[in-house]
Amino acid sequence: MGEQLGLTECVSMALGGMIGGGIYAVLGVTARITMGATWFAFVLAGIVALCAGYSYIRLNALGDRRGGSVSFVQQFVGNSTLAGMVGWTLLFGYVGSMAMYAFAFAEFAIGFSFVPHQLLGLPIRPVVSVLAVTLFVAMNLLGARTTGSAENVLVVVKVAVLLSFGVFGMVYATMLSDTTMSYGFGQFTSVGPIVAAAISFVAFQGWQLLFYDQESITDSVDTIRKAVYVSIPAAVVIYVLVAVVTVNLAPQALKQHPHVALADAASAMLTVFGLSSLGFVVISLSALFSTGSAINxxxxxxxxxxxxLISGDLLPDRLGDADAQGLPSKTVLALGAVTALFTAYGSLGAITSFASLAFIVVFGGVSVLAFRERDQADIHPAPPAVGAIGALGFAPLMLYNLYTNQPNTFWLVVVLTVVAVAVELLYFERGDIERELGEFEERVNSRL
Structure with missing residues (x-):
């Protein structure tokens, strides 16, 4: 329609990108690590994300290019290989996020009693996840799109459901039940909340999508700045409320089937009104809606x-036509195929950890870049330093926890990371590799 997006739409996009499916997919994985202190893990992750957001905002105001991480590396580092690797890492992170949403979508779908857990002796969860990805690939190929006004409505509904869950859950737990509230204060001196914060980091990545299409945003630099500073704290508040309520009302559900613990907590709090089944249905439907829209x-x-990336020669042309109107079909199909593979064969823990690791590396790298450029403009060194130390400190802690407690997941994440980096290097250094191979072949032939 040619209309520009304002602050309301940008806040909706950023908040919707974080709230959309993250809490439904991440909460169970995070709570298994630190239980009572889960809310504190979300606070830590939110602080690091906000500091990374500050780095993005200041570099965006300083730079001539508008486009986020890849553009920052191109302008301030001038290394096309590094810029391309950052772009590919983000793409892997997005694929991991979509796989995570599809996994959670299926878990809530099979939570309904009328949906079988097996079909012909095989688990149905991977089938439902792949079907969800296929559905939204088809929608994007048909040109389906959500307008700014519609996104406002969608986000309001999702946020309203979760806020209602959190606020009423706190009232129920503290005033209408005999629940002894636990806030995990004793775990603040351990590494558990920090590890949980690292794994939950993927739930705070949606805001940076605003930097990729600034031409459609009114007064983009200032509008994005305000949207980031509003959306991240708002997401933290919602995550904290939901975490405290779920951990205290559904501790057994978090241990036995953590992926759908929110629905069990909603069922518990409405028992006092004889509406336990309604609570389960409302949260489950909200989860299906939120994770589905997050995939889309x-x-x-x-x-x-x-x-x-294709137009900048940072992705192969065979993956899509950069001059195509709208989304290139090949690009959508390729992203959908890799996402379907991840969600069908990966565990939720492995998918979440891999996606979080991708965003940790990129956000930490941008924070380092902002700290390096602190003398070039009005950049206070403290937020970039916190963003860099926090994000880059999350990575080894998360990997150590996986290695100690989930070795199979650890090795899967390592293999995925090594394969991703190897493919990136082979693509961006292909010219040098071909030249060196040619020289080696000439030397061998001359000796023969």
């Missing part, structure tokens, strides 16, 4: 991001 929105944004 992330695929749409990742497709446009990939298109920009």
């Amino acid at each position: 929105a992330t695929l749409f944004s990742a497709g446009h991001f990939a298109k920009r």
Whole structure:
């Protein structure tokens, strides 16, 4: 329609990108690590994300290019290989996020009693996850899109459901039940909350999508700045409320089937009114709606991001036509295929950890870049330093925890990371590799 997005739409996009599916997919994985202190893990992750957001905002105001992480590296570092690797890492992160949402979508779908857990002796969860990805790939291929006004409505509904869950859950737990509230204060001196914060980091990545399409945003530098500073704290508040309520009302559900513990907590709090089944249905439907829309929105944004990488020769042309109107079909199909593979064969812990690791590396790297450029403009060194130390400190702690407690997941994440980096290096250094191979072949032939 040619209309520009304002602050309201940008806050909706950023908040919707974080709230959309993250809490439903991440809460169970995070709570298994630190239980009572889960809310504190979300606070830590939110602080690091906000400091990384400050780094993005200041570099965006300083730079001539508008486009986020890849553009920052191109302008302030001038290394196309590094810029391309940052772009690919983000794409892997988006694929991991979509796989995570699809996994959670299926878990809530099979939570309904009328949905079988097996079909022909095989688990149905991977089938439902792949079907969800296929549905939204098809929608994007047909040109489906969500307008700014519609996104406002969608986000209001999702936020209203979770806020109602959190606020009423606190009232129920503290005033209408005999629940002894636990806030995990005794764990603050351990590494558990920090490890949980690292794994939950993927739930705070949606805001940076605003930087990729600034031409459609009114007064983009200032509008994005305000949207980031509003959306991240708002997401933290919602995550904290939901975490405290779920951990205290559904501790057994978090241990036995953590992926759908929110629905069990909602069922518990409405028992006092004889509406336990209603609570389960409302939260489950909200989860299906939120994770589904998160797959769709992330695929749409990742497709446009990939298109920009193709136009800048940072992705192979065979993955899509950079001059195509809208999203290139090949790009959407490629992203959908890799996402379906991840969500079908990966565990939720492995998918979440891999996606979080991708965003930790990129956000930490941008924070380092902002700290390096602190003398070039009005950049206070403290937020970039916190963003860099926090994000880059999360990575080894998360990997150590996986190695100690989930060795199979650890090795899967390591293999995925090594394969991703190897493919990136082979693509961006292909010219040098071909030249060196040619010289080696000439030397061998001359000796023969």
